[in-house]
Amino acid sequence: MTAVNSSQVVNIEDLRRLAQQRLPRCVFDYLDGGAEAELTLAENCRAFREVTFRPRSAVAVGDCDLKARVLGHELSFPAMLAPVGYSRLMHPGGEVSAAQAAGEAGTGYILSTISGHKLENVKAASRGPVWYQLYLMGGREAAEGALDRARRAGFSALVITVDTPVAGLRERDSRNGMKELLGSSLLAKFPYFPDFLAHPGWLASFLLDGGMPKLENVVIPGKGPMELVDVSAALAQAAVTWEDLRWIRQLWSGPIVIKGLLIGDDARRAVDEGAAAVVVSNHGGRQLDSVSATLRALPEVVAAVGGRIEVLMDGGIRRGSDVVKAICLGARAVLIGRAYAYGLAAAGHAGVTRALQIFKSDVERTLRLLGCPSVKSLDSSYVETPRTWDAR
Numbered sequence: 001m002t003a004v005n006s007s008q009v010v011n012i013e014d015l016r017r018l019a020q021q022r023l024p025r026c027v028f029d030y031l032d033g034g035a036e037a038e039l040t041l042a043e044n045c046r047a048f049r050e051v052t053f054r055p056r057s058a059v060a061v062g063d064c065d066l067k068a069r070v071l072g073h074e075l076s077f078p079a080m081l082a083p084v085g086y087s088r089l090m091h092p093g094g095e096v097s098a099a100q101a102a103g104e105a106g107t108g109y110i111l112s113t114i115s116g117h118k119l120e121n122v123k124a125a126s127r128g129p130v131w132y133q134l135y136l137m138g139g140r141e142a143a144e145g146a147l148d149r150a151r152r153a154g155f156s157a158l159v160i161t162v163d164t165p166v167a168g169l170r171e172r173d174s175r176n177g178m179k180e181l182l183g184s185s186l187l188a189k190f191p192y193f194p195d196f197l198a199h200p201g202w203l204a205s206f207l208l209d210g211g212m213p214k215l216e217n218v219v220i221p222g223k224g225p226m227e228l229v230d231v232s233a234a235l236a237q238a239a240v241t242w243e244d245l246r247w248i249r250q251l252w253s254g255p256i257v258i259k260g261l262l263i264g265d266d267a268r269r270a271v272d273e274g275a276a277a278v279v280v281s282n283h284g285g286r287q288l289d290s291v292s293a294t295l296r297a298l299p300e301v302v303a304a305v306g307g308r309i310e311v312l313m314d315g316g317i318r319r320g321s322d323v324v325k326a327i328c329l330g331a332r333a334v335l336i337g338r339a340y341a342y343g344l345a346a347a348g349h350a351g352v353t354r355a356l357q358i359f360k361s362d363v364e365r366t367l368r369l370l371g372c373p374s375v376k377s378l379d380s381s382y383v384e385t386p387r388t389w390d391a392r
């Protein structure tokens with residue numbers, strides 16, 4: 001298999017191809033796929049193509065300043081790693097490797113509740129900011145335990161994902177055996193054995209890592225860490241409402257970030273409820289299909305928030321030029337999901353590092369080509385959006 005640092009790996013699509021080679025089909029499609037007809041998944045990426053740049057030519061730009069400030073943290077460039085569940089299935093290093101690579105690159109990592117490594121180990125692996133993403137799975141006591149551990153471990157913000165009242169229908173997962181892989185029946189896994197055996201590198205590392213990881217950060221009182229197999233059912237009972245926020249606020253005194261908003265009214269509500277930031281997100285097209293691309297939803301949310309809190313966005317970001325476009329349209333920074341997870345799946349820590357290098361050098365080159373000296377100077381004058389995108 002091609003090494004992630006080879007000259008053959010120049011963009012995120014190259015890392016995606018390597019991930020596809022290393023992973024069995026069910027794990028790759030879990031990572032790569034979206035909900036239902038995958039309309040929003042495709043739209044998230046397509047929206048970036050509709051926005052074009054308006055460069056300032058013949059401008060000498062010295063050293064570009066790529067830094068961005070997010071909730072008081074100075075990031076080396078304006079992209080953090082989004083929470084990605086089941087990362088340990090993709091590579092044994094999972095969340096620990098991703099957090100470590102993010103810290104080394106001078107940026108932050110958001111740990112999903114659906115994680116196979118203990119949150120304390122994830123925090124210890126990174127020298128950058130690490131935030132905890134909360135799902136209310138396993139009940140309130142499990143959430144209280146996780147928040148207490150996260151606070152003591154030094155997580156600096158809490159991210160509450162609000163777009164998962166139930167899990168979206170990821171049709172590829174149903175067809176390719178993801179449910180069977182996560183389940184406890186060996187017999188049900190049997191039809192998928194040829195696929196696992198055809199990916200010996202992944203299979204060996206999965207078995208050496210002890211097989212299916214438990215959810216180390218969802219500890220059910222009296223029972224211990226939750227089994228992965230329970231996740232879909234647990235998510236269906238874990239919907240977060242605005243009322244829950246008040247209860248969570250009593251447990252978490254640090255900044256709270258609301259992830260999964262697409263409309264201005266919800267963003268205003270988040271401000272009123274005391275959020276420190278919102279993430280314009282449709283869960284990477286994995287939840288409600290046919291919602292609009294996040295880049296398209298971003299200006300409405302930015303206008304609604306009116307600078308009172310920070311606005312982040314994610315969805316469809318595969319190149320540094322995508323990061324720059326999102327900043328031009330008002331995001332303080334972006335989260336990247338699949339783009340780094342492809343790197344993780346391809347080669348663990350080295351793969352995430354490569355993904356971040358690609359993004360960072362893309363962002364710098366794009367700024368230079370735009371004739372813009374810093375991320376902080378980017379604004380809407382550097383881009384052209386289609387007329388049909390007018391903000392509400």
Ligand SMILES: Cc1cc2nc3c(=O)[nH]c(=O)nc-3n(C[C@H](O)[C@H](O)[C@H](O)COP(=O)(O)O)c2cc1C
Pocket residue numbers: 030031032044082083084085086112113114133161259281282283284285286314315316317335336337338339341
């Ligand atoms: C495999 C996978 C697992 C995810 N798991 C979670 C999760 O556990 N919690 C969460 O809030 N978002 C989760 N997300 C959504 C991401 O945080 C992010 O919103 C999305 O990936 C952004 O879109 P992108 O993949 O196009 O960058 C997941 C996304 C993927 C691809």
